[in-house]
Amino acid sequence: MVRRDITFDHSQIHIKNLRLRTYIGLNTDEQTKLQDVVISIRVDYDGRAAASEDAVEHALNYRVITKQVIALVENNRFLLLEKLVFDVLSLVLSFDGVKHAAVEVDKPHALRFADSVSLTMAASRS
Template sequence: MDKIIIRDLLLRGIIGINPEERVKKQDILINMVIYADIRKASQSDSIEDAVDYKTITKRVISHVEESADFLVEKLVTDLARMVIIDFNVEKVQVRVEKPGALRFAESVGIEIVRERADFL
């Protein structure tokens, strides 16, 4: 299976359980690997046959900016579900990190791999 990689998408949003996290937007770092068969698009050279990663990125940005989840677990799962269901992808790997969330650590995050069957 081929991979489409979205790397180091740095966004700002509300996420966390602490009172200050519920008010002030913080950095949220997104990485995504979208597993797709790109052979048809590579032959036709047509966006209609491709997984439109620009549109996926816009949707991820919109989702993160509009959401106010308490847990990274919820956000990472919602993003995986959105990509699989809305963009007809069979499998996706999503990592969401909160830079600076832990003292002495560059970031803390969660990475999941989900397939279409996980959301049926």
């Protein structure tokens, strides 16, 4: 049943705490050993057609997005957290239908007395 009295703003998909390993960092140690990273992604898109028709062809395929993020992160090396976050964000924004996205990457054990260091970037499709 479609309710006509609701104003639909947007849909958000959250991919939370995707745990991957990659080469990241400036130090020689960091460049020779795989390190854990934890990635969270928020994607805004128009999910009205998918919701009202219950039609998979109108939905944003978060499994495809996740698989491509995994391949990107695991098959590359990064000096900076900024580069890793930017590359993931750019990939997510490349999918049709994505209006806005935010990516946060945590680097656990980056600092001795902290759980992790993280960086977040967000962007909208122009």
